[in-house]
Amino acid sequence: MSALQQELITILEHKKLTPHFQPIVSISQKKIIGYEALIRGPSNSPLHSPLNLFDIAERYGLSSQLEFVCRELSIKHFADFNLDAKLFLNVSPHVLLQPEFKTGETLRYLDQFGLNPHSVVIELTEHKPTDDYELMREAVMHYRGMGFEIALDDLGAGYSSLRLWSELLPEYVKIDQHFIQELQNDSVKLNFVRSIQGIASSLNCNVIAEGIETEAEFKTIEKLGISHGQGYYLARPAAMPLGKIDVDIFLPEDSSEKKPVWVNSTSVDAISRFIAPISADTLISDVMNLFQQHPELTILPLVDFDIASGIIFRDIFLSKLFSSRYGMELYGRKPIKTFIDQIPLSIDHNTPIESVSQQLTSTMRHEQAFIITRKGKYAGIATILSLLEKITLQQIDNAKHANPLTLLPGSVPMNEQVNQLLASKTSFGFGYFDLDNFKPFNDIYGYSAGDDIIKAVATTLKQCIPAESGRIGHIGGDDFIVIFTGEDWLERCQKVLDAFEELVPNYYTPTDVEAGGIRAENRTGEKCFFPMTSLSVGLVSPMTTIHCHSHVDIADLASESKKMAKKIEGNSYFVNHRQSPKTLETIQAANDRQGDFHEHDTVIKLHSIR
Numbered sequence: 001m002s003a004l005q006q007e008l009i010t011i012l013e014h015k016k017l018t019p020h021f022q023p024i025v026s027i028s029q030k031k032i033i034g035y036e037a038l039i040r041g042p043s044n045s046p047l048h049s050p051l052n053l054f055d056i057a058e059r060y061g062l063s064s065q066l067e068f069v070c071r072e073l074s075i076k077h078f079a080d081f082n083l084d085a086k087l088f089l090n091v092s093p094h095v096l097l098q099p100e101f102k103t104g105e106t107l108r109y110l111d112q113f114g115l116n117p118h119s120v121v122i123e124l125t126e127h128k129p130t131d132d133y134e135l136m137r138e139a140v141m142h143y144r145g146m147g148f149e150i151a152l153d154d155l156g157a158g159y160s161s162l163r164l165w166s167e168l169l170p171e172y173v174k175i176d177q178h179f180i181q182e183l184q185n186d187s188v189k190l191n192f193v194r195s196i197q198g199i200a201s202s203l204n205c206n207v208i209a210e211g212i213e214t215e216a217e218f219k220t221i222e223k224l225g226i227s228h229g230q231g232y233y234l235a236r237p238a239a240m241p242l243g244k245i246d247v248d249i250f251l252p253e254d255s256s257e258k259k260p261v262w263v264n265s266t267s268v269d270a271i272s273r274f275i276a277p278i279s280a281d282t283l284i285s286d287v288m289n290l291f292q293q294h295p296e297l298t299i300l301p302l303v304d305f306d307i308a309s310g311i312i313f314r315d316i317f318l319s320k321l322f323s324s325r326y327g328m329e330l331y332g333r334k335p336i337k338t339f340i341d342q343i344p345l346s347i348d349h350n351t352p353i354e355s356v357s358q359q360l361t362s363t364m365r366h367e368q369a370f371i372i373t374r375k376g377k378y379a380g381i382a383t384i385l386s387l388l389e390k391i392t393l394q395q396i397d398n399a400k401h402a403n404p405l406t407l408l409p410g411s412v413p414m415n416e417q418v419n420q421l422l423a424s425k426t427s428f429g430f431g432y433f434d435l436d437n438f439k440p441f442n443d444i445y446g447y448s449a450g451d452d453i454i455k456a457v458a459t460t461l462k463q464c465i466p467a468e469s470g471r472i473g474h475i476g477g478d479d480f481i482v483i484f485t486g487e488d489w490l491e492r493c494q495k496v497l498d499a500f501e502e503l504v505p506n507y508y509t510p511t512d513v514e515a516g517g518i519r520a521e522n523r524t525g526e527k528c529f530f531p532m533t534s535l536s537v538g539l540v541s542p543m544t545t546i547h548c549h550s551h552v553d554i555a556d557l558a559s560e561s562k563k564m565a566k567k568i569e570g571n572s573y574f575v576n577h578r579q580s581p582k583t584l585e586t587i588q589a590a591n592d593r594q595g596d597f598h599e600h601d602t603v604i605k606l607h608s609i610r
Contacts, residue, residue: 002060004047007046008057008060008062011041011042011047012062015069015073017039017040017041017042017069017070019038019039019073019078020039020040021038021077021078022035022036022235023035023234023241023245024086025228025229025235027222027226027228027250028343028344029308029309029343030245030247030250030307030376031307032244033085034085034086034087035078035083035087036088036230036237037078039074041053053066067092067095072109074087075087075110075115078115079113079115081241085119086121086149087119088151089106089121089122089123090123091122091124091125091139091143092124093135093136093139104146106120106148117147117148118148121148121149121171122143123151123153123174124139124140124150124152124153124168125153133163133164136164136167136168137168140170149172150168150170150171151171151172152170153174154174154176155174155176165199165205169205171205172205172206172208173200173205173206173207173208174208175193175208175210175226176210177211179193180193180210180221182217183217183220184219184220190220193221193224197226207226207227208226208230209226209228209231212230212232212234213232214233218233218234222250227343266352266353268347268349268350268352268353268356270353270390271382271389271390272372272379272380272382273381273382274379274380275381277300277301277302277303277308277378278290278300278302279302279303279304280302280303280309280310280335280340282335283333283335284334284335284338285333288321291318298314299312299313299369299383301344301371301378301381302336306377306378307376307377307378308371308378310336310337310340310343311344311367311370311381312336312339313368313369344367344371345359346370346371347359347371348372349373349374349380353387353394354391357387368383369381369383369384370384398413401413403474403475403476406454406455406458408458408480409471409474410474410475410476411475413473414471414473414475414481414551417471418551418554419550422550427542428545429490429539429542430481430484430539430545430558431482431558432479432539432558432559432562433461433480433482433496434478434479434536434538435453435457436535436536436566437517437530437531437532438450438478438533440520440521440528440530441453441533444518449507453478453504453533454477456503456504456507457480457500457535458472458480460503463499464495464499465484465492468486469486469492481558489539490575493539493573494573496535498571500534501534501571504534505532507533508532512532513532516531516532517529517530517531518530536562536565536566536571536572536573537565537572537573538558538559538561538562538563538564538576539558539574540557541576541577544557544576558576560576561573561574561575
């Protein structure tokens with residue numbers, strides 16, 4: 001017998017193992033909902049590492065004995081801590097095949113140490129290739145029959161984990177840490193995790209992202225709508241488990257940071273309805289009485305310590321309760337939280353309804369309603385129906401002022417937006433985009449081709465300036481304006497010019513492209529050569545807009561900048577900068593040479609892509 005084998009036998013006989021517990025955190029609730037039990041060998045032993053411990057046990061046929069000792073110690077220690085959370089126990093399905101496997105041993109441990117099976121999640125770990133799906137199904141039936149929930153570990157790392165997921169339908173799936181590491185910088189991993197979240201939502205399954213180690217990984221997981229997380233960033237495993245998660249870990253967005261709220265965009269607070277909540281520990285029989293006493297009540301939020309953990313829908317509740325002949329007798333004395341399939345989506349009350357719609361779509365959530373929060377605390381409920389109604393009314397209202405060709409907002413909402421940003425002292429840049437040589441193009445190629453060029457400008461602007469970077473308006477003809485809300489406003493403008501320059505030759509004949517333009521009549525009727533159409537942009541910097549009083553001031557500055565940009569051949573822009581008196585003094589001579597401005601006017605700084 002080898003020394004390692006003898007040491008393992010001694011460890012098992014004397015139960016010299018120490019369970020460590022790593023928290024599993026509900027990201028939406030900002031609290032610990034469970035702990036995974038992880039085993040460590042004696043600190044002075046080569047079998048201290050769990051990897052060595054289980055490898056040696058597998059080599060010498062001691063896997064079953066090791067697993068049962070781990071299970072017993074984990075249950076005993078967890079029960080001693082009296083934690084209001086679930087215990088996640090690792091189980092190897094192939095142990096079920098071992099001759100020494102003892103049926104009912106786990107239940108005996110729970111009974112001995114006073115734990116309820118409903119507070120235990122069996123985490124099936126698949127480390128070996130297997131085609132024995134029947135064994136896995138039997139394992140799940142075995143543990144579900146005893147009242148346990150099921151988790152599938154290391155999704156994406158196993159040999160057949162997707163098939164197992166579809167056949168076993170576990171309550172939890174854990175995404176392997178490989179897909180979480182540097183997730184924010186890897187589009188393949190990002191799409192994989194997003195797909196997993198979508199599948200999980202359709203199956204009413206909770207996703208747990210394993211191995212979260214950095215703030216960037218956590219924030220990406222949070223944005224994807226993943227419901228649960230586990231990893232060193234949240235908490236490390238410990239023999240004395242962490243009782244409460246530090247809420248500062250969640251790093252809420254700085255409320256002092258001014259973000260633009262677009263006019264004609266309603267926040268979700270407008271459709272919020274406060275419904276008096278009940279505790280998740282309320283007995284099912286009491287919930288039944290509530291529904292009976294209040295026929296108009298269709299939704300009940302479950303809230304404890306201002307945090308929502310579920311939503312009970314009257315029709316689903318009654319259907320589930322009475323689907324069994326003895327429904328009330330079986331469930332009446334159980335807490336209503338046993339009826340919760342998944343944690344509801346929570347939305348801050350200031351979130352625009354368009355963002356809510358996008359979030360529901362991207363996470364493929366199918367709830368009838370969702371929770372509204374204020375500073376992270378329960379504030380009310382909104383339904384999908386009310387969201388759709390409000391979005392429809394808003395779209396109708398927006399259409400009144402939209403340009404019919406591009407469907408972009410016209411001057412009225414854009415001016416209102418500028419005034420609102422000025423009133424809130426929010427920093428923003430402003431751009432006035434105008435087509436050069438558009439009239440001769442329109443005369444030669446026709447108004448339909450002219451419309452195509454205008455629509456091409458709109459498309460280019462939308463592609464180069466996403467919603468988080470600014471708002472685009474079409475104020476008539478070939479004139480567009482952009483309110484830049486991102487710090488990269490100048491780079492965004494340059495991208496528009498580069499993209500448009502590359503696009504324009506597609507709207508000319510090969511002959512005209514080779515010539516570099518067309519011959520057409522000017523405004524006096526003379527035949528002249530006109531280069532291919534380009535964009536001239538008058539820009540007003542955030543340093544300047546912040547000192548303006550209304551949209552009229554900004555429009556004047558942008559128009560002056562645009563006039564200067566039009567003096568430059570090709571795609572170009574001018575930027576207005578508000579300068580100090582000392583700076584004005586040093587560059588006055590340069591302005592005088594331009595001949596268009598005086599000492600009291602805004603200094604114009606020339607930029608061109610040529």
